[in-house]
Amino acid sequence: MxxxxxxxxxxxxxxxxxxxxxxxxxxxxxxxxxxxxxTWRDDPKSGDGRxxxxxxxxxxxxFKYYGSRSPSLNREWVEALMVTANSSGGLQxxxxxxxxxxxxxxxxxxxxxxxxxxxxx
Numbered sequence: 001m002x003x004x005x006x007x008x009x010x011x012x013x014x015x016x017x018x019x020x021x022x023x024x025x026x027x028x029x030x031x032x033x034x035x036x037x038x039t040w041r042d043d044p045k046s047g048d049g050r051x052x053x054x055x056x057x058x059x060x061x062x063f064k065y066y067g068s069r070s071p072s073l074n075r076e077w078v079e080a081l082m083v084t085a086n087s088s089g090g091l092q093x094x095x096x097x098x099x100x101x102x103x104x105x106x107x108x109x110x111x112x113x114x115x116x117x118x119x120x121x
Contacts, residue, residue: 003064006053013043017071018093023063024073025081025091030057037090052090 002019004012014022022038029036035056042049055061076097085091 001066003066005062005064007059007061010053012040012051014040016065016067019063019065020071020073021077021081021096022091022093024078025085026055026061028082029085029091030055033057036085038085039090039092041093055091 001013002016004014004019004022006012026038035054037052038055039050039052042051074096077094080094080097081091084094
C-alpha cells in the first residue's frame with residue numbers, strides 16, 4: 001500500500017498501482033495550474049464514507065510507495081481518471097479498463113510525457 005500525504009496532515013493509503021495513476025493525473029493538472037477536488041471512498045475500517053480534498057499547486061502533497069518497482073501505467077485508465085479530474089466533481093477513482101494498454105514506467109512523470117501531454121519547462 002502506498003501513501004498520499006496531503007498538506008503534511010492527512011495520510012491516505014492507496015494500492016501502489018492506483019497511487020501511480022493518481023500521481024500522473026494530479027501532476028498533469030497541477031503542472032498546468034488547474035486546482036481541483038479529489039474524492040475517494042474511505043476504507044470500511046474508517047467508516048466507509050468518502051473524503052474530498054482540494055488539490056492546489058500551493059498545497060504540499062507527496063506520494064510514498066510501498067514497493068520498490070514502479071507499476072506499469074495503463075494509458076486508458078489515466079485518460080479515464082483525467083476525464084473525471086476535468087469534470088465539476090473532480091478526480092474520482094474509476095475502475096481500471098480491462099483492455100489495458102499498459103506502459104512500463106520507472107517514473108510516473110515519464111508517462112505524462114509519452115501520452116502526449118506537454119511538459120512545461
